[in-house]
Amino acid sequence: MTLVPRSLRWRLQLWHSLLLMVVLIGFGFTAYRMYAETRYRQLDGELRLRVQELTAHLDRGGPRPPPRGPGEQRREPPPRARGDEGPPLGRPPLESPLFTRESGFYFAVWRRDGEVLERASYAPADLKRPVRSPETVRTRDGFREIYMFTPPGECLLAGVSEAPLQAELGKTILHLTLLGGLVWGAGLLIGSWFTGRSIAPLQEIGATARRIAEGALEERIPPPAGGQELVEVAAILNETFARLEATFREQARFTSDAAHELNTPVSIILGQAQLATSRPRSMEELTEIIGTMRRSAERMKSLIESLLVLSVLDSHAAEAPQIPCDLAELAEEQVAALQPLALERQVQLVTACAPAPCTGDPDRLAQVFTNLLANALKYCRPGDRVCISTGTENGCSIARVADTGPGIAEAHQARLFQRFYRADASRNRTTGGAGLGLAICKSIVGAHHGTIYVEPAPPPGITFAFRIPRTTADADVNRS
Amino acid sequence: MRILVVEDEPDFLRTLLQALREEGYAVDGAADGEEGLYKAKETDYDAIVLDAMLPEIDGFELLRRLRLHKPTPVLMLTARFATSDRIRGLDTGADDYLTKPVDFGELFARLRALIRRAAGTAIPVVQVGEVEVDLSARSVRRAGEPVELGAREYALLEFLVQHRGRIVTRTQLYEHLHDENDSPLSNLVDVHVSNLRKKVGFDFILTHRGQGYSIGR
Numbered sequence: 028m029t030l031v032p033r034s035l036r037w038r039l040q041l042w043h044s045l046l047l048m049v050v051l052i053g054f055g056f057t058a059y060r061m062y063a064e065t066r067y068r069q070l071d072g073e074l075r076l077r078v079q080e081l082t083a084h085l086d087r088g089g090p091r092p093p094p095r096g097p098g099e100q101r102r103e104p105p106p107r108a109r110g111d112e113g114p115p116l117g118r119p120p121l122e123s124p125l126f127t128r129e130s131g132f133y134f135a136v137w138r139r140d141g142e143v144l145e146r147a148s149y150a151p152a153d154l155k156r157p158v159r160s161p162e163t164v165r166t167r168d169g170f171r172e173i174y175m176f177t178p179p180g181e182c183l184l185a186g187v188s189e190a191p192l193q194a195e196l197g198k199t200i201l202h203l204t205l206l207g208g209l210v211w212g213a214g215l216l217i218g219s220w221f222t223g224r225s226i227a228p229l230q231e232i233g234a235t236a237r238r239i240a241e242g243a244l245e246e247r248i249p250p251p252a253g254g255q256e257l258v259e260v261a262a263i264l265n266e267t268f269a270r271l272e273a274t275f276r277e278q279a280r281f282t283s284d285a286a287h288e289l290n291t292p293v294s295i296i297l298g299q300a301q302l303a304t305s306r307p308r309s310m311e312e313l314t315e316i317i318g319t320m321r322r323s324a325e326r327m328k329s330l331i332e333s334l335l336v337l338s339v340l341d342s343h344a345a346e347a348p349q350i351p352c353d354l355a356e357l358a359e360e361q362v363a364a365l366q367p368l369a370l371e372r373q374v375q376l377v378t379a380c381a382p383a384p385c386t387g388d389p390d391r392l393a394q395v396f397t398n399l400l401a402n403a404l405k406y407c408r409p410g411d412r413v414c415i416s417t418g419t420e421n422g423c424s425i426a427r428v429a430d431t432g433p434g435i436a437e438a439h440q441a442r443l444f445q446r447f448y449r450a451d452a453s454r455n456r457t458t459g460g461a462g463l464g465l466a467i468c469k470s471i472v473g474a475h476h477g478t479i480y481v482e483p484a485p486p487p488g489i490t491f492a493f494r495i496p497r498t499t500a501d502a503d504v505n506r507s
Numbered sequence: 508m509r510i511l512v513v514e515d516e517p518d519f520l521r522t523l524l525q526a527l528r529e530e531g532y533a534v535d536g537a538a539d540g541e542e543g544l545y546k547a548k549e550t551d552y553d554a555i556v557l558d559a560m561l562p563e564i565d566g567f568e569l570l571r572r573l574r575l576h577k578p579t580p581v582l583m584l585t586a587r588f589a590t591s592d593r594i595r596g597l598d599t600g601a602d603d604y605l606t607k608p609v610d611f612g613e614l615f616a617r618l619r620a621l622i623r624r625a626a627g628t629a630i631p632v633v634q635v636g637e638v639e640v641d642l643s644a645r646s647v648r649r650a651g652e653p654v655e656l657g658a659r660e661y662a663l664l665e666f667l668v669q670h671r672g673r674i675v676t677r678t679q680l681y682e683h684l685h686d687e688n689d690s691p692l693s694n695l696v697d698v699h700v701s702n703l704r705k706k707v708g709f710d711f712i713l714t715h716r717g718q719g720y721s722i723g724r
Contacts, residue, residue, distance in 0.1 A: 283587075290586040291516050294608035298522035301611045305529065319518050 036226045047214045051207040074173035077125045077185035084121050132187045139180035228253040244272040284447040288461045292323035333463040340470040354383035354417040354426045361396040373409035383417040383424035385495045387475045398464040399428040399491050407432035429490035440481045444469040508553040509533040509683045513543030526611050531658045533686040540564025547573050554621050559585035567599050574600040580621035626669035633668050638707050640668050663699050667722045676719035
């Protein structure tokens with residue numbers, strides 16, 4: 028289990044608080060160190076000052092034993108009246124505001140031979156003469172002492188208990204900690220508030236997006252406050268939703284159109300069936316009725332086949348084969364297949380096919396030609412001409428089907444490739460077809476990463492063209 | 508009764524025409540909105556069966572324009588079943604609305620209802636003297652005994668009953684009993700009247716010289 032929380036907001040706060048804590052600790056620690064050092068330096072300064080005073084005191088003729096005469100024995104110093112081990116030889120004891128019991132500064136002076144010459148009464152009992160060494164500062168048992176050895180060999184020492192300073196430093200630590208804690212707490216609160224404010228729009232976007240995704244597809248995310256990044260995210264999401272909505276609408280329209288298309292032949296079949304059974308019918312009548320029913324059934328069959336083709340293309344169900352083929356060959360084949368029909372309708376089929384290699388599904392590509400040619404033949408009048416050409420241009424293989432027929436009004440051209448769209452706007456079945464032929468062409472060409480379009484050309488007639496990149500690398504070029 | 512069917516799908520139009528004719532109506536057809544509107548304005552049909560999706564002028568537009576001139580009962584047929592389409596159709600002036608595929612039985616019943624309403628005869632069974640005419644069942648009884656009538660005869664009787672109490676001119680009868688493809692001799696009306704009288708009673712139909720015929724209340 029991870030200690031890192033999953034919420035972005037809490038994660039931000041965790042890191043933020045950790046960082047702040049580290050900074051505060053570092054800062055506080057440094058401040059404390061500096062302060063402690065300063066205070067100790069100050070203390071040492073005070074001690075040094077007092078050692079100087081001791082030196083001066085000594086120089087003023089403080090307790091220094093007179094030189095011994097020959098044969099004189101060392102005399103015990105007479106007890107001092109005040110009970111201090113004062114100067115035994117009549118020199119005035121050290122009286123200085125620098126050394127008072129209250130201030131805590133004590134002193135001691137040793138003679139050359141190690142015996143105490145003078146000593147503050149309140150000095151710690153276990154005060155011993157320091158060993159002669161280059162160090163002049165020592166800390167001993169909670170007392171800080173500075174001493175000095177004079178040239179004759181006396182030792183002057185001033186000391187003080189560290190306890191007050193320690194206490195003070197202790198308090199400083201406490202204060203720093205409290206202050207740091209406060210600052211940290213405040214930082215957390217502010218950070219938390221700020222993080223919340225920044226995250227809130229994100230949560231709102233999330234909530235709106237969920238609502239939209241669950242069905243309210245027409246809704247959009249309003250532009251959020253709080254930063255360019257959020258605005259961009261919202262914009263991208265809105266774009267996606269718009270596309271989703273369009274797709275669903277397209278789907279719904281497609282389904283509805285398909286149902287509508289099937290409805291009419293079904294109505295005819297049912298109507299004819301009712302006629303057949305409403306009264307006794309002769310064989311001829313029945314034959315005619317069955318003929319009409321059959322026509323409608325054939326229409327439904329062809330429509331269903333088209334729908335299935337579209338559905339397979341839509342779902343990319345089968346792995347599209349990648350077979351090298353040539354548009355020119357495919358065109359020639361389909362022209363040959365439709366030649367009889369063209370002759371019947373007295374329409375001329377002309378080819379001008381240069382090699383146009385590509386890779387893909389040759390059967391499907393052939394279907395594109397079939398649909399385009401069939402359309403052309405359907406709408407052309409006797410005497411019209413249909414010209415099929417193929418070739419390569421700009422790294423793409425391109426094919427054109429141009430006819431001299433009645434053409435299609437520009438207003439319709441934009442929507443020609445829409446499913447079920449029929450330029451004559453009527454659903455007149457005598458001309459056959461449900462409006463899916465061009466939609467199928469578009470799907471097939473699209474599956475080959477190509478484009479199909481109406482090429483502007485002088486009247487009469489209309490020219491359909493489609494181009495397919497020769498390789499997938501060209502596909503990207505083609506798309507741009 | 509004369510009906511106009513406006514439907515662009517040729518096979519379906521044919522089916523409807525045949526079915527309605529066999530039901531005893533005189534039926535005209537139109538394959539697009541323009542033709543339909545023209546015919547509807549030209550002739551006084553007893554009812555119009557109108558497809559919503561038509562080339563040239565669509566069904567709703569035809570209806571809208573027709574309603575500026577005539578109150579002919581209109582039954583709309585469509586493959587679209589969205590409620591909004593129904594509402595639109597009814598609000599534009601249709602009197603009824605059916606979705607395809609349509610059951611002919613229901614279509615005929617609704618047409619009969621439309622025609623009844625338009626003529627003001629709400630009750631499907633009409634009694635005139637000792638003659639009882641069941642407009643729904645399309646049957647006639649005289650003094651309780653069923654009377655066999657030919658299609659044209661019944662149509663004639665029905666028309667007279669729908670307009671009973673009023674004088675119906677021979678021209679009207681001619682127009683409402685024959686469709687455009689029929690152009691029989693004008694005295695065929697008299698022949699039918701005569702045949703009808705033989706079956707339901709001579710004084711059942713009154714002759715108004717120079718004006719027409721009528722059936723009493």
